[in-house]
Amino acid sequence: MQASFAHALLETDLPEVDEHGRFNVYRNNLRITLRNALRTTFPAVEKLVGEDYFSALTLLYVERHPPRSPIMTEYGHDFAAFLSGFSPLSDYPYLADVARLEFARVQAYHAADTHNFRMDSEASAIAALDIRAMLHPSVTVVVSENPALSIWRAQLEPDATPLIPDATETAIIWRQDDLVTEMLAHADDALLLRHFAQSQTFAALISEFPDDPSVATLIARFINLAIAGIIVPTHTPIEGEMK
Incomplete structure (x- = not known):
């Protein structure tokens, strides 16, 4: 049940869960929180691809990669691998390495x-x-x-x-x-x-x-x-x- 709930929080194509939309509001807030965490961790990647592209990219990442830890500074640990496997960015292999560097900086601060x-x-x-x-x-x-x-x-x-x-x-x-x-x-x-x-x-x-x-x-x-x-x-x- 917990896995189904987590999937529902990040899935974009599910219908409203209740008539007042409380679940949908919570789901949207969670997505915003996760995407803001990625923006904070990967500022150079955002500059390299542009704000609009980064916004769409992080939305896709959030849907496919739910957090494994409640600690937001740990979110994005596999963002570099995601970039490496994202075919529209195959002509820009350095993006994944820049992402690895940026994630390492965040982990270094909290080590x-x-x-x-x-x-x-x-x-x-x-x-x-x-x-x-x-x-x-x-x-x-x-x-x-x-x-x-x-x-x-x-x-x-x-x-x-x-x-x-x-x-x-x-x-x-x-x-x-x-x-x-x-x-x-x-x-x-x-x-x-x-x-x-x-x-x-x-x-x-x-x-x-x-x-x-x-x-x-x-x-x-x-x-x-x-x-x-x-x-x-x-x-x-x-x-x-x-x-």
Whole structure:
């Protein structure tokens, strides 16, 4: 019965349920709420396709994809997949990647917090190499065959360059304190991100190729990612221990 009720709330072709139209009013209000949630989560996608097209697109999505959670910030988790499979938009494959990036930003804002490394001296940076570390809970990596991050920035950031590179892009999205931010991944970041997704130490990584000249570059990238708060220690430090 609950499934039938949920279907009725989002189905557009059903007749009025009662003579006063109370159910129909509730149904319309729910659709508006869901579509507004999508508009809030995917502002760049809306700009790219236009307000009218986005309105029609979200109506179709709402009908086909009812919410699985009462938390509105989680709605739209499969909007990118919906865009990928929507044949009228097949000539615009970057839209799905932009949607993935935008959804990741919302999830990053609401992700759990944790302690960062303290990198205020050379000694603390060196010590961090032997501490088991992980990716910050807010981190999402969006790998795109299109310049998704550059396209997103061109839509929403007034100072972004209008020139969109014809290249693949890998974006890292995460939260620094209360600010969600993003950056293009460095060529060496993929190895580090995969390694620390498994909660490892940096020392364990470089032990696999101790004489490789790229180790110095990896150390520099690890320190940069730790300072940014992308890589964090896996435990809560006790007083007097390096954070």
